[in-house]
Amino acid sequence: METVLIVEDDPTMLRALKDNFDFHGYKTVTAEDGEEGLNTALNAKPDLIVLDIMLPKINGYEVCRLIRREKLAMPIIMLTAKGEESDIILGLNLGADDYVTKPFSIKELLARVEALLRRTRKTEPETYEFGDYRLDIPARTFTRRGEEIALSPKEFRLLELFVKRPGRALTRDEILNLVWGYDSFVGERSIDRFVTTLRNKIEPDPHNPIYIHTVREIGYKFEPPS
Secondary structure (H helix, E strand, O other): OOEEEEEOOOHHHHHHHHHHHHHOOOEEEEEOOHHHHHHHHHHHOOOEEEEEOOOOOOOHHHHHHHHHHOOOOOOEEEEEOOOOHHHHHHHHHOOOOEEEEOOOOHHHHHHHHHHHHHHHHHHOOOEEEEOOEEEEOOOOEEEEOOEEOOOOHHHHHHHHHHHHOOOOOEEHHHHHHHHHOOOOOOOHHHHHHHHHHHHHHHOOOOOOOOOEEEEOOOEEEEOOOO
């Protein structure tokens, strides 16, 4: 399930977009102003961003520029009520991949999202290796020196989340959202238990982890060996 961040300050439009993306099988996260949208993009690293231009606090152009400054390459589709060619060119020059002018067809937006994600999927690694381990995303297998290690679906998704974001501190809220979803009743203690179980399966010494580190008062960070 791919994650789409929607940054839109109109509550009605935001709800309509979220409902449609949820219905079509995407996991959605939302933000109602540019500052919140930027922070969510930098921390959650969604697969794609739908970004309104006219936003409180930080406008969409600046959000796009700052995202690209951080070397994040996820596709960005800008939503604009402006039809001026200069505004469109500005957004594309700042790093946006596409734009849709309001009012727009939700089918058209979804089609553009799918087209951009297809392009991204071709470049995303399908396997990740660290130490003696190999995580094969398409095959849904995790092995150590060729021998498979059984992971539950949530353990697999949790490990996938970690290996795709090496070196980045992930808060428990982010882990909850990206693995379980906002509507889940799972709490922080459950996340800690899942991390402990995962450590027991991959760490040589679970009490002194070398891969999954605790970040005090924040959450966890995956550090593959150099």
